[in-house]
Amino acid sequence: MDQPAPDIAAASEEMFRFEQADSDLPFYRGAPVAIGATGWWIVLASVAIAFAALIITQPVFPTGxxxxxxxxxxxxxPLFTLASVAGTSAPGALFRRLWRKDIAIILGFFVLNGVVTVLVGLLVTLLFETASNPAGDRVTGAIGLDQIYFFGWTAIQLLGEEIFTILPFLAFLAFLDRRMKRKPAVVIAALGTAVIFALVHLPTYQWHVPQAVIGLVPxxxxxxxxxLITRNIWTSTATHILNDWTIFGLAMIGGSSE
Known part of the structure; x- marks a missing residue:
C-alpha cells in the first residue's frame, strides 16, 4: 500500500507544504481503491458501533x-468493516512502514502536543471550573499486573481513537473533495473530526462542553x-501513546508518592 496514487503529480499541486508529496491520502480519490457513498456510510456506522462497544464493555472488564x-x-x-467494504487489503492503506524520519516527526509532535496540552489546560482552568479525567484515577488505583495491563490496553485503545478519527476524516474528505478544492476540504474535514472527537469525550469530562471542545479540539x-504528513496511522498513534502514557505515568508517580 506504499505505492503512490496514479494522479499524484496533479494532487501534489494541491497539497500543503508540510505534506509528503510522494503519496496522497487514501480512498478519497479512488486510490488504492474507491469507496462509494454507501460504503462510507457503512464504515462510519461501524466506527460508531465500535465506540458504543467500547463504552458498553469497559465496565464489564474493569480489571485483569x-x-x-x-x-x-x-x-x-471498523478495520474489519473497511476490509469488507473495500477489500481485504484496504486497511493496509492506513498502516505503512515506519522510517527514521517518521521517528523525528513522532517526537517533534509529541513535544508540540505537550506544549499545546499545557497551554489549553491553563486556558480552560482559567475560564471554567473543570472536571478531571477519570483515567488518571484508574491508573493510580491499579495494583500490580493491572498497572502493566493499563498501559497495554490503553495503547490499543489509542490506536482505536486514531482509527475513530482518521476514517471519518477520510470519509468527510471524500464528500467535500467533490464540492471544493482540496486544501479547504482537508481543513474542514480535520476540524469536523476534531469536534466529533471532543464531543465523544463529554462523558469523560462530566458533560462539560466548553472544557471538552476548547481543551481537546486543538x-x-x-x-x-x-x-497528514506521513499518511501513516502509526505516526499519529505513536504520538498519541507517548502523550497519554506521559500523563498516566506522571499521575501514577504522583499517586504513589502521596
Whole structure:
C-alpha cells in the first residue's frame, strides 16, 4: 500500500507544504481503491458501533486481562468493516512502514502536543471550573499486573481513537473533495473530526462542553498532523501513546508518592 496514487503529480499541486508529496491520502480519490457513498456510510456506522462497544464493555472488564477486550473491539470492528467494504487489503492503506524520519516527526509532535496540552489546560482552568479525567484515577488505583495491563490496553485503545478519527476524516474528505478544492476540504474535514472527537469525550469530562471542545479540539488537530504528513496511522498513534502514557505515568508517580 506504499505505492503512490496514479494522479499524484496533479494532487501534489494541491497539497500543503508540510505534506509528503510522494503519496496522497487514501480512498478519497479512488486510490488504492474507491469507496462509494454507501460504503462510507457503512464504515462510519461501524466506527460508531465500535465506540458504543467500547463504552458498553469497559465496565464489564474493569480489571485483569479482560481489559484488553473493549480496546480490541474498538480497533477491529471498523478495520474489519473497511476490509469488507473495500477489500481485504484496504486497511493496509492506513498502516505503512515506519522510517527514521517518521521517528523525528513522532517526537517533534509529541513535544508540540505537550506544549499545546499545557497551554489549553491553563486556558480552560482559567475560564471554567473543570472536571478531571477519570483515567488518571484508574491508573493510580491499579495494583500490580493491572498497572502493566493499563498501559497495554490503553495503547490499543489509542490506536482505536486514531482509527475513530482518521476514517471519518477520510470519509468527510471524500464528500467535500467533490464540492471544493482540496486544501479547504482537508481543513474542514480535520476540524469536523476534531469536534466529533471532543464531543465523544463529554462523558469523560462530566458533560462539560466548553472544557471538552476548547481543551481537546486543538490537541486532536496536533495529533492528526503526523498522519497528514506521513499518511501513516502509526505516526499519529505513536504520538498519541507517548502523550497519554506521559500523563498516566506522571499521575501514577504522583499517586504513589502521596
Amino acid at each position: 486481562i479482560g481489559t484488553f477486550i473493549p480496546a480490541l473491539l474498538f480497533v477491529t470492528i 490537541i486532536r488537530l496536533v495529533l492528526l498532523m503526523p498522519y
